[in-house]
Amino acid sequence: MKELEGAVAVITGGFRGIGLATAKQLADAGAAVAVLDMDESGKESAEAELPGGRAYICNVTELEDVNTAVDAVTEELGPITVLVNNAGVTRDNLLLRMKDDEWNLVLDVNLRGTFLMTRAVSKGMIKERAGSIVNLASVVGVMGNAGQANYASAKAGIIGFTKAVAKELAPRGVRANAVAPGFIDTAMTQKLPKKARETLMGQIPLGKLGEPEDVARVIRFLAGPASSYITGQVLVVDGGMVM
Amino acid sequence: MADIESRVRDIIVTELGVEPSKVTPEASFVEDLGADSLDTVELVMAFEEEFGIEIPDEDAEKMETVGDAIKYLTEKEGA
Numbered sequence: 001m002k003e004l005e006g007a008v009a010v011i012t013g014g015f016r017g018i019g020l021a022t023a024k025q026l027a028d029a030g031a032a033v034a035v036l037d038m039d040e041s042g043k044e045s046a047e048a049e050l051p052g053g054r055a056y057i058c059n060v061t062e063l064e065d066v067n068t069a070v071d072a073v074t075e076e077l078g079p080i081t082v083l084v085n086n087a088g089v090t091r092d093n094l095l096l097r098m099k100d101d102e103w104n105l106v107l108d109v110n111l112r113g114t115f116l117m118t119r120a121v122s123k124g125m126i127k128e129r130a131g132s133i134v135n136l137a138s139v140v141g142v143m144g145n146a147g148q149a150n151y152a153s154a155k156a157g158i159i160g161f162t163k164a165v166a167k168e169l170a171p172r173g174v175r176a177n178a179v180a181p182g183f184i185d186t187a188m189t190q191k192l193p194k195k196a197r198e199t200l201m202g203q204i205p206l207g208k209l210g211e212p213e214d215v216a217r218v219i220r221f222l223a224g225p226a227s228s229y230i231t232g233q234v235l236v237v238d239g240g241m242v243m
Numbered sequence: 244m245a246d247i248e249s250r251v252r253d254i255i256v257t258e259l260g261v262e263p264s265k266v267t268p269e270a271s272f273v274e275d276l277g278a279d280s281l282d283t284v285e286l287v288m289a290f291e292e293e294f295g296i297e298i299p300d301e302d303a304e305k306m307e308t309v310g311d312a313i314k315y316l317t318e319k320e321g322a
């Protein structure tokens with residue numbers, strides 16, 4: 001039997017990048033997977049990449065969307081036992097030039113989206129007395145980064161959120177952990193200028209960018225029974241950038 | 244339809260996993276029925292679901308005993 005047989009996994013921001021790679025890993029581990037994303041143009045290709053999986057349009061900052069999607073998944077696949085809060089955006093700018101909109105959007109999607117999803121899903125997990133929540137933080141939330149005051153705040157917030165939730169839900173058998181990726185080759189980092197990419201690369205001891213699968217395999221570990229005695233932790237997946 | 248009192252008792256028995264005989268009107272959720280803070284939240288959520296109502300935090304905090312809950316929900320239901 002595979003390690004996530006019988007599990008129902010929801011992955012937000014799951015139409016591409018780390019989210020899609022995670023959905024594939026969790027499906028490979030035997031879970032029924034549902035990917036939620038606001039990018040309507042990416043739905044078809046996500047479905048094609050996830051045979052047997054389900055895709056839902058959902059903006060994690062919209063309470064209505066969140067409740068509708070969580071209800072739909074529960075009805076169609078069963079009680080949700082794995083939640084991966086992966087939807088995230090960046091709007092980089094130096095502090096002095098950062099617009100309120102840039103600050104608000106990044107906090108809203110990364111942090112508030114994680115809160116809304118976790119609140120909606122944890123109710124069922126508490127009832128089931130089982131569940132694993134994995135939140136996508138970032139090394140930037142651990143060590144900071146010039147030009148990302150908004151993103152660093154949101155990701156550090158996710159770390160605090162993860163620990164608080166881990167403590168609150170532990171008595172009900174629900175775990176919560178965070179993954180903090182370093183520099184992973186996805187659409188999010190492909191938009192960085194070439195020079196910034198090269199500088200960043202120089203700071204990675206393992207000497208290469210991470211692939212979405214490098215993060216997805218760690219999420220699979222945290223989602224499943226192999227990590228059953230781990231909760232409230234932040235696992236850094238960064239080729240050795242932060243030690 | 245079962246009366247409100249027995250519906251409330253049933254929920255308490257299921258949610259807190261206690262003996263029905265312990266669910267007396269004077270029984271305090273925390274002191275007599277061993278509920279922790281998360282249990283009481285779950286209990287209130289179960290009441291909300293069963294009766295299709297929303298219980299504000301201020302009201303929930305005042306529900307300390309089985310009798311409090313029965314009284315509150317009877318009033319709400321009757322309204």
Ligand SMILES: NC(=O)c1ccc[n+]([C@@H]2O[C@H](COP(=O)([O-])OP(=O)(O)OC[C@H]3O[C@@H](n4cnc5c(N)ncnc54)[C@H](O)[C@@H]3O)[C@@H](O)[C@H]2O)c1
Nearest residue numbers: 013017018038039059060086087088138181183184186188
């Ligand atoms: N790529 C990296 O180097 C890196 C590093 C550290 C952390 N992360 C984190 O990993 C996660 C995934 O990043 P990625 O690199 O795969 O990014 P990506 O941009 O490739 O994918 C993000 C996905 O989230 C979706 N999304 C955005 N806003 C949404 C919203 N409001 N509601 C629902 N879906 C929404 C997008 O449509 C997209 O499909 C993010 O939380 C990101 O912050 C990435």
